Amino acid sequence: MEPCCLKYITLTLNLALSISAVTSLPNSPKTKTSLKTCNFPAIFNFGDSNSDTGGLSAAFGQAPYPNGETFFHSPAGRFSDGRLIIDFIAQGLGLPYLRPYLDSVGSNFSHGANFATAGSTVRPQNTTMSQSGYSPISLDVQFVQYSDFRRRSSVFRKRGGVYEKLLPMDYYFSKALYTFDIGQNDLTSGFKQNMTFDQVKAYIPDVLRQFSNVIKNVYAQGGRSFWVHNTGPLGCLPYTLDRFPIMAAQIDNHGCATPFNDVARFFNSRLKEAVVRLRKDLPLAAMTYVDIFSVKHSLITQAKKLGFENPLLACCGHGGKYNYDKNRKCGSKVTVNGKEIMVAKSCKVPSVRINWDGVHYTEAANKWVYDQIIMARIQTHRFQ
Numbered sequence: 001m002e003p004c005c006l007k008y009i010t011l012t013l014n015l016a017l018s019i020s021a022v023t024s025l026p027n028s029p030k031t032k033t034s035l036k037t038c039n040f041p042a043i044f045n046f047g048d049s050n051s052d053t054g055g056l057s058a059a060f061g062q063a064p065y066p067n068g069e070t071f072f073h074s075p076a077g078r079f080s081d082g083r084l085i086i087d088f089i090a091q092g093l094g095l096p097y098l099r100p101y102l103d104s105v106g107s108n109f110s111h112g113a114n115f116a117t118a119g120s121t122v123r124p125q126n127t128t129m130s131q132s133g134y135s136p137i138s139l140d141v142q143f144v145q146y147s148d149f150r151r152r153s154s155v156f157r158k159r160g161g162v163y164e165k166l167l168p169m170d171y172y173f174s175k176a177l178y179t180f181d182i183g184q185n186d187l188t189s190g191f192k193q194n195m196t197f198d199q200v201k202a203y204i205p206d207v208l209r210q211f212s213n214v215i216k217n218v219y220a221q222g223g224r225s226f227w228v229h230n231t232g233p234l235g236c237l238p239y240t241l242d243r244f245p246i247m248a249a250q251i252d253n254h255g256c257a258t259p260f261n262d263v264a265r266f267f268n269s270r271l272k273e274a275v276v277r278l279r280k281d282l283p284l285a286a287m288t289y290v291d292i293f294s295v296k297h298s299l300i301t302q303a304k305k306l307g308f309e310n311p312l313l314a315c316c317g318h319g320g321k322y323n324y325d326k327n328r329k330c331g332s333k334v335t336v337n338g339k340e341i342m343v344a345k346s347c348k349v350p351s352v353r354i355n356w357d358g359v360h361y362t363e364a365a366n367k368w369v370y371d372q373i374i375m376a377r378i379q380t381h382r383f384q
Contacts, residue, residue: 040093040225042112042172043086046142046214047181048135049079049118049360050229051086055100056118056135063118064331066316066346070363077103079118079330081315081350082363085229086114086179088370093177101145102137108166112176113149115142121185122207122214134189139182143214150221174222180215181229181292183207183271187263188234191244197259204267208274215278225286228275230268232296235260238314238322238358254301255312261297268293295372299365300354306368308354315353315362318344324358 045051054077057063068075071082077100078084087097090112098114099107119135120142129136137145153167168176186207190200215226234240235257246257268291275289303311316330317323325344332344347353354365361369 038093040095040175040177042110042168042176043090043093043095043098043179044112044146044173044176044218044223045086045098045114045116045179045181046139046146047086047116047179047229048120048183048185049116050184050232051084051114051179051181052079052116052118052120053077053084053086053098053100053114055102055114055116055137058100058103059117059137060129066331067357069346070350079360080356080363080366081346083366084363085366085370086116086181088367088374089177089179089227092370092374101149109149109153110166110168111172112168113146115145116181117142119185120182121189122182122211123186123203125189132189132192134185139211139214143217146218147221174224176223177225177227178218178223179227179229180211183211183267184231184234187231187267188240191260197263200263201266204270207267208270211271212274212278216282219282219285224284226278227288227290228271229290229292230271231264232292233261233300234264235262236297236300236312238312238317238324238355239326241312242320242322242324242358243326256300264293290373292369295369296361296365298372299368303354307352308365309352311354313353314355314358315347315350316344316357322358330357 049056057075057077062075063077063079065075066081067079069081072078083097090097095111096108098112099109100117101109101113101115102117115137117135117137119129119133120137120139121134122139124138124140125132125134125136127134150173154170156163157167157169186204187200190203218226233256236254240257240260241255244257244260246259250258252258272289275287279285279287299306299308300311303309312322314323314330318325318328318332328344330344330346331342333340333342335341350356350362351364353362356362356365
């Protein structure tokens, strides 16, 4: 059976023979679509903090309040005030929000699992998390976790009882949607090591080789429907603008750092080429490439027109031009006279802000991006 959901989302006629690249078009007519007609029984997600629903929190400690304040009203493992794009994808499919694979308390994996962790990279990093901030759970490790989860789910479901209720049916793995949102940290890791833009570009082919190998491995285990996000506009993040040396001439009319956005565009162009090759190599796969960069860039550069404010200012942070301080991140506290006081607080109205904490997006921004992809203003490009 053809994966109807991918065809319906991207408006292509035959995903069995094409790859769709979704691109934001601000002036294009709205095309009303819905995920409710799709029939994916499960989602298996791989990625970094852009789609982490609690993996890093389960392993290394909960993302502190005010993370989660808008929708969950308490910390919920997400680096945002509320839901992420992956949450809206699950909701649109009529599925529960994805539980992180690493969270053993109260988790139900009957309709999928999330292997993403904040700070994850495609390539394993040759540092510890305390040294670099990057997660040890790189994409290759996430695949190992998925493979083990797939095998053991089959074994334990046969025991019946609670296992039948908490684990996915065997056939779900071949009918599931496999989502990937990773690569941003592979770029910033080079910049943190003081590499030049050309040096970062030089290792991107190896990043995408390793990325492609994981897709092939999932395919070899029966995965058929793949949904791949490219990386967003790095040069428009408060984190980037505050953290790295940027000359005035490198700032565009919207306040974003052009060289960092150029590297992101370079990565995305090579990622699209990799997806095209994967489509040729994996004849039964339905591959969808989603141009997240263009949608997010449109949101940031047209923020006022779209009802948002201060697109380059972190909602939750402390001090500086961008309300971002790498040493006092969202939720940070200081002790004064024996009493803890939060200094990196949330802004008053997150719903009109785009950036949450200098790196990640608010729920309102995530919802807007999701709506552009699924509901409106989309164009597709097909590659035979």
